[in-house]
Amino acid sequence: MYYEYETLDACIKMFRDMIQLQPGETVAITTDTVSNQDIVDAAAQACVILGGKPLVMIIAAPEGGKAGDDDMPMKALIDGIKACDVWVEYNTKLIFYSTVYDKVVEDPNNRPRYLNQNGVHPDTAVRNIGKVDNRLLGEFVQGISDYMEAGTHIRITTPAGMDLECDNARGRKYTTADGFVRKGEIKMMSGQIGWAPVFSTINGTMVVDGVMSPPLGILKSPIKMKIENGFVKTIEGGADAAAFKEWIESFNDDMMYLVAHGGLGFGPNAKLCGDIVEDERVWGCTEWGIGNVGPQLLNDIPGTHGIPAASHTDGICLNCSLWVDGVQILDEGTVVGPTPEFVEMARKLGR
């Protein structure tokens, strides 16, 4: 196996430092038939080493998101995962955003703590968990997240021609992956800041030049979209743009055009590789969700089930410049603010 020695180390760090697994806890590890099995084995081993009780569930690969509901053994998955203390999801064809996921997490006071590892391979885990100063990264990411959340107006540009603006929703918390999954929490791998702006304030030009997943992997040519009041109005570009347009039109669902969330990547070692969990952490990228809005993003609305749509896709925009209320934080992917302390932390993380 590639990274045969280091993979177990990365999985132990994941359970020990991020999930803070306690002896005797039960751990649902889910995956599917198109995902890497080595990382699942290593995760189960790490779980046993730390005194946990792994329950590995492999399903036949469904279609992604809500579109895959019919393919999944829904009740068995919901009941099995819900009965565990921890859930780590390695599925490439996401349970995340499916009805199974919604049911498992619906009660914030009674749900497994969840770590998203969709599509992760051994080298992804080694690069992004095993070889990262996870504590310093957590401090940096949470600090930037708090600064952004306290602001009002956000503007993002890229060398590829993106120029997008949006406003924060007052009282809506950012969903930031600081690397620590506490009781009741839903977390992504460390190194990402996520938020749902006031949808009607998302305006401008979005240029996706990294990955559009699904339906495409790494793009050969950029996809340029006009965004008006939170909705995709036009999709232009080359063959990739045409394929994406055809995919999104195939749902016949107006809500598939909603810009569902923003995201900011701060994985010190993350590289564009076609695995969305790593791609969305490429340092200085922004990621924009389109389609279904998960309930955790609308945490200012009690009891919400999110905003339904037929599916969900994520687009990565590289080398961003970022301003919060006019204060520059990123300059084409390099941290330049908001204070010298953040610049220093970024340098210590190797960026």
Ligand SMILES: [Fe+2]
């Ligand atoms: Fe997304």
